[in-house]
Amino acid sequence: MSLLSDTQPVENFHPSEAQFRSFFENAVEGIFQTTPEGRYLLANPMLARIYGYDSPDELIVGLTDIQGQLYCDSTRRTAFRNLLQEQDAVWGFEAEILRKDGRPIWISENARAIRSVDGILLGYEGTVVDITARKRAEEELALARLRESEIGARIQKTLLLGQPPTDIPRISVSAFTVPSQWIDGDFYDFLRHGDDCLDVIVGDVMGKGVPAALVGAAIKSRLLHALSHLLYVSGGDRSLPEPEMIVNRVHSEVTARFIGLQYFATLCYMRFDLERREVRFVDCGHMKTLCVHAEDGGIEELEGDNLPLGCCKLEEYRQWSAPIRSGDLFCFYSDGLTEAQNSDGEPFETERLRRLLVDNRHADLERLLVTIREAVEEFAHAPKFKDDLTCVLLRIGALDEA
Amino acid sequence: MDLLVEPVDDITIVVLRGEHLDASNAGQFASNIAPIIEASRRVILDMSFLTFVDSSGLGAILGCLRRLGEAGGDLKLFGLSKSVKTVFQITRMHRLFDISESRDQAVGAFQA
Numbered sequence: 001m002s003l004l005s006d007t008q009p010v011e012n013f014h015p016s017e018a019q020f021r022s023f024f025e026n027a028v029e030g031i032f033q034t035t036p037e038g039r040y041l042l043a044n045p046m047l048a049r050i051y052g053y054d055s056p057d058e059l060i061v062g063l064t065d066i067q068g069q070l071y072c073d074s075t076r077r078t079a080f081r082n083l084l085q086e087q088d089a090v091w092g093f094e095a096e097i098l099r100k101d102g103r104p105i106w107i108s109e110n111a112r113a114i115r116s117v118d119g120i121l122l123g124y125e126g127t128v129v130d131i132t133a134r135k136r137a138e139e140e141l142a143l144a145r146l147r148e149s150e151i152g153a154r155i156q157k158t159l160l161l162g163q164p165p166t167d168i169p170r171i172s173v174s175a176f177t178v179p180s181q182w183i184d185g186d187f188y189d190f191l192r193h194g195d196d197c198l199d200v201i202v203g204d205v206m207g208k209g210v211p212a213a214l215v216g217a218a219i220k221s222r223l224l225h226a227l228s229h230l231l232y233v234s235g236g237d238r239s240l241p242e243p244e245m246i247v248n249r250v251h252s253e254v255t256a257r258f259i260g261l262q263y264f265a266t267l268c269y270m271r272f273d274l275e276r277r278e279v280r281f282v283d284c285g286h287m288k289t290l291c292v293h294a295e296d297g298g299i300e301e302l303e304g305d306n307l308p309l310g311c312c313k314l315e316e317y318r319q320w321s322a323p324i325r326s327g328d329l330f331c332f333y334s335d336g337l338t339e340a341q342n343s344d345g346e347p348f349e350t351e352r353l354r355r356l357l358v359d360n361r362h363a364d365l366e367r368l369l370v371t372i373r374e375a376v377e378e379f380a381h382a383p384k385f386k387d388d389l390t391c392v393l394l395r396i397g398a399l400d401e402a
Numbered sequence: 403m404d405l406l407v408e409p410v411d412d413i414t415i416v417v418l419r420g421e422h423l424d425a426s427n428a429g430q431f432a433s434n435i436a437p438i439i440e441a442s443r444r445v446i447l448d449m450s451f452l453t454f455v456d457s458s459g460l461g462a463i464l465g466c467l468r469r470l471g472e473a474g475g476d477l478k479l480f481g482l483s484k485s486v487k488t489v490f491q492i493t494r495m496h497r498l499f500d501i502s503e504s505r506d507q508a509v510g511a512f513q514a
Contacts, residue, residue: 207457264461266493285492287492307493307495311464311498335457
């Protein structure tokens, strides 16, 4: 049927009642009019079909209490009415409903409130579409994402994060990292060079989640590449390349690419050299490393002055050094730890961490790590944090008297 | 993050009307400020409403500096709270940015 005859100009088109009826009867959306209390005054065949009734009449007679009979969660009806109390119309109001046969489906409604000239609510009218297929697809997608995240987190934990070494005679290490999402943008790694030398790498990639974790994994792989390359070019003497050589090599390889990707990462690369009784480190914009002396509880902040990796192509990374003594306790951490906020928005701050370290400087390393973690969790009132959070503790054992 | 744009001669002052610039809104900030940076070479960010900036926020501000630098322009910042300034200092990003104490000082730095 043509709505307009060929001879009828558009501006003179006045739809007849028959045309309205045809539109109402054949609409591909469910159309309704209800009382404020929840009885149907009007329903079209598509609405009856969506709700599982044989005809609009059967629906009007059988479905007399929308709040109690239709909505799976009856508070959705209240929400619907409240919205139409505040505003004249709602669009895309989604709810799970029960069909006549008891099967739940998802619908989306566009509706408006019908009011008298005095503003008294007379009822509601609008349209309904069945969005069950879309909702199921969304749920499946969310589930698939969750599974992928769980697997990603397991892979990261078992394969990508460095495992603290447990068998170095005079160095003990303990570490934890808590991702704010499933996957962690913080990372650490430990490269052992015999019994007297250990490299500790702690980094924090800008952002969170999978992209940050991939960047972290790339940096770690680049550090190993650089180490292997520099060992190779050192030729016969096979002397270990210094941290600044390794970091500068990685910087020259990745910074231009990081700038293209708009990523950067803070990093501390610290070498513990027991033979020379010193640490040598490069600090790429990372949080200051804390060193607590066992004897007097004195605390030193070890920091350099370089930018994070991936900020500036012209940066030259410099190495710093500091002496180490028997019993020294080192603490590396990410800003997720000191920036963890309590309910008043106050940060945990370095000062709290410093106190914990000084007070517990003789405690078992694992125990101290748990103490720090519990203190931050208690402070932030949550096992979940806004940012990835990392803490690496390292203690120097008894060094021979010089 | 709402941005309020105030032109002063050939300088564009952008007021960041939000308390946080972090992973939750850094992407939105970057897309909102992109057309402003396209249209102006001298940009000042008024950060006095901000109380918290994380690494994603720093990344977004760094992106502004880079794009302006590539176009032969420059970026200046002012109104950094103590905690926001600390974030710049810890990461040493303060070395990359021209940070002024006041709006007048930032405008003056462009006119000098």
